[in-house]
Amino acid sequence: MRYFVVIDEKDNVATAVRDAEKGEIIETNLKQKILLLEPIPKGHKVAIRDIRANEPVIKYGEVICLARHDIKAGEHVHVHNIIDILVEQVEARKKG
Amino acid sequence: MKFNGYVRENGKVGIRNHVLVMSSVGCANTVVEKISAQTGANPITHQQGCLQLGVDQELTKKTLIGAGNNPNIGAVLIVGLGCETVQPTLLAEHIKGKRVEYITIQECGGTTKAVEKGVAIVREMQKELEKQKREPVDISHLIIGLKCGGSDTFSGLTANPVLGYVSDRLVDLGGTVILSETPGFFGGDRYLRERIVTEEGRKKFDEILNTMWQESSRLGETLADGELSPGNIKGGLTTLIEKSLGGIKKGGSRPIQGVLDFADEITGKGLWIMDTPGFDIITISGQTAGGAQMILFTTGRGSPVGCTLSPVIKVCSNSKTYEWMNEDMDINAGKIIDEGLPISEVGEELLMKMIEVANGEPTKSELAGHKEFALARVGSTL
Known part of the structure; x- marks a missing residue:
């Protein structure tokens, strides 16, 4: 057994520590059980709660990005369905 | 919570009681190595000490x-050549509250005589230090440096x-x-x-x-340009914020009291930032020269690094490397992944380990004999 990792109790994503298939019920280190709606590759994140559009994606207890549209618990959270909030900040530094 | 340490004249507390034998210039390195080999004194050798400016x-x-002033050091012998820019006297006069001696190879009359004289001084110092006893002090006397090196996919998930x-x-x-580790910020x-x-701290x-950004540009690279590499994204990292948090979360969540320069003396309590490069042995040298008595070091691929001034506790991110390089891992x-444990459970185990190490239990890197130290540079040698 290898448990998906949730770092902080505030987090709404867990990180896969092995490749996992659609339809699997995975368990996290905090003993939450999640039905995977999509395959989750090792190192990638899965939503452990429903996240609405524009709501923060939280890992390490911090906002790492925003949801681009509604994400269901069990769905893959990655570059395809998020908004990167850092880009503007970096552009400013380059000009600056 | 208490541990047993060596209370120094200035109120600081050592968790080790080493004699430090240190080169003031690279020309003295072999003499330092020989003295260290014969006595077991902890060495600092380096490539600098002459024709450096400003x-x-x-x-x-x-x-x-700062290295000489680290509370883990009970006495210091500085070995110079004699004609270098960084004169042993310049160092010795700023190391306080402990016995400090210096010799130069030119005054001793060559390598062999310098080694003999140095060995005699160190042995005398070691006899004196044996008389000092540990006493119970509060855990609030601990100053801990944080570092990650040889990281892997799991470092940001478990160890950090x-x-x-x-x-x-x-x-x-x-x-x-x-x-x-400023580049990781x-x-x-x-x-x-x-x-x-x-x-003031935010400005600093x-x-x-x-400064780090400009230095990387000057050297023809751009640090963290806001985009993850394709490899990062394939590996599951979604934003640069997430990648950076994987490292800076070593510092937890408490308020940050201020920002120190490399090797600045650490006098405050609470969480502080010290500006250092990312390179492992330079980072921990800056932290320990600032007064850290212990380093907590995470690794995933496996690093054996230790430090000549302070014990290094190695926290491994995954069970495979922990088994494979067990002689280097504490x-x-x-277990967070394999046994399904909350971060806090391994955290409490580490805290108990820290108390044992503070009480004198050797870490794996101490048992393996690691005594790394390295200087940072901000200029060229002329």
């Missing part, structure tokens, strides 16, 4: 003086958050924690900046990031 020379002096948990615990217990810098409690934080954070 701030670069000052940085070398500050770091070597474990350090974050312990950082918060130690800060709450009144101790001091030093977060470093890019991306997560907004989360660090908003936790700095003074305007902006300065160290800008704590297995891979």
